[in-house]
Amino acid sequence: MSPILRVKSPGLHTTVQDLGRDGFADVGVPPSGALDAMALRLANALVGNEPDAAALEILVSGPALEVIAESAHVAFVGGTAGMSVQDAHHRSIAAGRSVHLKKGDVVKLGMLARTSCGYLAVEGGINVPRVLGSASTYTRGTLGGFEGRALRAGDVLQGIDSKSEREELQLAAPLDAEFDAPIRVVLGPQDDHFTGAAIEEFLAGIYIVSAQADRMGFRLEGPVLAHTHGYNIVSDGIVSGSIQVPGSGQPIVLMRDYQTIGGYPKIATVVSPDISRLGRRSPGAKVRFAKMSRDEAEAIYREEQTEIAKRIANLRAARDEPSLNVEALYDENLIGGIVSARE
Amino acid sequence: MTDVRFLPAGDRALVVEFGDTIERALSERVLRLATRLRELRLQGVVEMLPTFRSLLVRYDPLQTSGATLEKEIEAHLADEAGAQEQTRLWQIPACYDRRCAPDLDEVAERTKLTTNEVVARHSGTRFLVYVVGFAAGFPYMGDLPPELVLPRRTDPRVRVPAGSIAMATTLTGIYPLESPGGWHLIGAAPIRLFDPTWERPALLRPGDFAKFEPVDFAEYERVRAAVERNDYDVPFTMIAS
Numbered sequence: 001m002s003p004i005l006r007v008k009s010p011g012l013h014t015t016v017q018d019l020g021r022d023g024f025a026d027v028g029v030p031p032s033g034a035l036d037a038m039a040l041r042l043a044n045a046l047v048g049n050e051p052d053a054a055a056l057e058i059l060v061s062g063p064a065l066e067v068i069a070e071s072a073h074v075a076f077v078g079g080t081a082g083m084s085v086q087d088a089h090h091r092s093i094a095a096g097r098s099v100h101l102k103k104g105d106v107v108k109l110g111m112l113a114r115t116s117c118g119y120l121a122v123e124g125g126i127n128v129p130r131v132l133g134s135a136s137t138y139t140r141g142t143l144g145g146f147e148g149r150a151l152r153a154g155d156v157l158q159g160i161d162s163k164s165e166r167e168e169l170q171l172a173a174p175l176d177a178e179f180d181a182p183i184r185v186v187l188g189p190q191d192d193h194f195t196g197a198a199i200e201e202f203l204a205g206i207y208i209v210s211a212q213a214d215r216m217g218f219r220l221e222g223p224v225l226a227h228t229h230g231y232n233i234v235s236d237g238i239v240s241g242s243i244q245v246p247g248s249g250q251p252i253v254l255m256r257d258y259q260t261i262g263g264y265p266k267i268a269t270v271v272s273p274d275i276s277r278l279g280r281r282s283p284g285a286k287v288r289f290a291k292m293s294r295d296e297a298e299a300i301y302r303e304e305q306t307e308i309a310k311r312i313a314n315l316r317a318a319r320d321e322p323s324l325n326v327e328a329l330y331d332e333n334l335i336g337g338i339v340s341a342r343e
Numbered sequence: 344m345t346d347v348r349f350l351p352a353g354d355r356a357l358v359v360e361f362g363d364t365i366e367r368a369l370s371e372r373v374l375r376l377a378t379r380l381r382e383l384r385l386q387g388v389v390e391m392l393p394t395f396r397s398l399l400v401r402y403d404p405l406q407t408s409g410a411t412l413e414k415e416i417e418a419h420l421a422d423e424a425g426a427q428e429q430t431r432l433w434q435i436p437a438c439y440d441r442r443c444a445p446d447l448d449e450v451a452e453r454t455k456l457t458t459n460e461v462v463a464r465h466s467g468t469r470f471l472v473y474v475v476g477f478a479a480g481f482p483y484m485g486d487l488p489p490e491l492v493l494p495r496r497t498d499p500r501v502r503v504p505a506g507s508i509a510m511a512t513t514l515t516g517i518y519p520l521e522s523p524g525g526w527h528l529i530g531a532a533p534i535r536l537f538d539p540t541w542e543r544p545a546l547l548r549p550g551d552f553a554k555f556e557p558v559d560f561a562e563y564e565r566v567r568a569a570v571e572r573n574d575y576d577v578p579f580t581m582i583a584s
Contacts, residue, residue: 242352269356
């Protein structure tokens with residue numbers, strides 16, 4: 001283990017995350033872990049890591065990091081904005097592609113585009129002490145990750161100075177944020193605390209992600225949901241995706257750093273693959289919900305695992321044009337005319 | 344067991360609900376089921392979270408399904424208590440000195456008791472740890488004697504000091520870390536409630552019992568210093584659960 005990256009500027013809220021910790025809900029510790037688990041897994045795969053290796057989660061606007069190891073093999077997955085590398089050439093590296101960097105290079109992630117979270121993985125993983133079985137940061141509990149907090153300028157991250165000769169890889173297709181896709185839910189556990197009209201409103205209405213959206217929960221604004229018998233329940237267990245409705249009638253989707261028990265009725269639960277999809281949305285983004293049965297939701301979870309495995313199996317050698325941010329060009333429709341020719 | 348409800352909580356968890364009130368009898372059923380399921384090690388169960396009146400069971404849909412798990416759990420609802428028939432009774436040092444108890448006078452006034460009577464009733468009660476949550480290691484314990492029951496504060500504090508012993512409604516608890524809080528602060532415990540390096544990272548766990556042992560301010564400071572040096576263990580005895 002040796003120092004690999006120095007934080008020159010930290011970005012808005014950059015934390016070390018893996019796929020989270022299970023098994024401590026009964027002592028009040030939520031899972032934490034990546035908001036967009038799919039993007040984390042793909043970023044890790046691009047540099048040859050295990051899917052749950054620790055990487056940097058970047059929210060909204062990214063850090064600038066100086067390579068202080070002899071070399072570092074890194075990849076960023078999340079939206080369409082890539083990395084800019086300040087080296088002799090000032091390269092820009094597309095999202096969804098890995099690249100070898102050398103000592104003194106500075107990699108900079110600016111404002112993210114077409115997502116609000118992304119993952120910078122480093123071959124060998126970010127090395128932080130595992131706390132309760134995970135490297136994930138739970139900032140509210142000052143637990144895990146890098147000293148239990150978001151990164152600050154001057155922090156030095158440890159990893160493996162690998163002098164890797166692994167091939168640079170890229171995703172076969174960019175990871176679409178799916179902003180227009182409905183967020184799928186299973187009703188319950190307390191849907192019987194809401195009027196029939198409230199359930200209909202919830203499923204038909206359009207909600208907007210409010211400014212109060214963080215790793216703990218996303219407060220939504222939209223149709224007010226009426227409770228049948230008050231908005232207090234005897235507190236019971238929360239999971240990632242629980243949708244609480246407090247007295248305001250405005251739903252709150254609990255994300256990864258939630259309080260483990262809660263005293264508001266939960267109208268529904270977001271299916272786990274769609275927590276990633278919701279995690280990509282920024283304040284102002286639209287959210288529509290669609291209900292499904294639990295059996296369907298479990299099937300979707302299983303399909304999602306297959307889909308991720310397929311994307312990983314389909315990683316391919318990076319094209320030798322690292323200065324062109326192809327995904328961003330597609331996104332901005334500058335070369336949209338040739339999209340159909342790609343398949 | 345017709346009063347038990349199975350409720351879905353998405354694609355990776357289900358809730359076994361025994362009722363919707365805070366009472367010992369419900370909690371005992373929740374804890375008994377949790378103990379039993381821990382012994383059974385059903386395929387695909389990731390973790391369990393016992394609360395006042397329900398058990399949240401998280402599972403891996405690659406290894407089981409909610410429908411399968413419900414059938415398996417249903418078959419064991421009537422099982423007798425599991426092997427763990429002993430539980431811990433913690434003796435928690437508690438300083439009710441005004442320096443540690445900013446709300447003690449107000450609580451006395453509102454309950455029409457003297458401060459000594461409030462302390463005597465609080466420290467004279469054996470509490471059950473119903474749930475650990477809100478913050479890592481925060482124990483929700485009950486039940487308070489009926490004459491101590493008060494609603495939450497109307498003006499929650501932004502900062503409640505770590506170690507504060509607090510009460511609201513029928514419950515009492517201890518804040519593991521400085522955090523916001525809306526309960527009445529009637530004392531302080533100089534102990535550590537949560538440490539991720541412990542094998543059991545929370546001192547108090549659902550199903551444990553606790554009793555507060557009054558200490559004066561000098562003893563409070565002495566114990567606190569010992570805790571800082573990692574030279575203090577909270578005493579407990581094993582009792583029948």
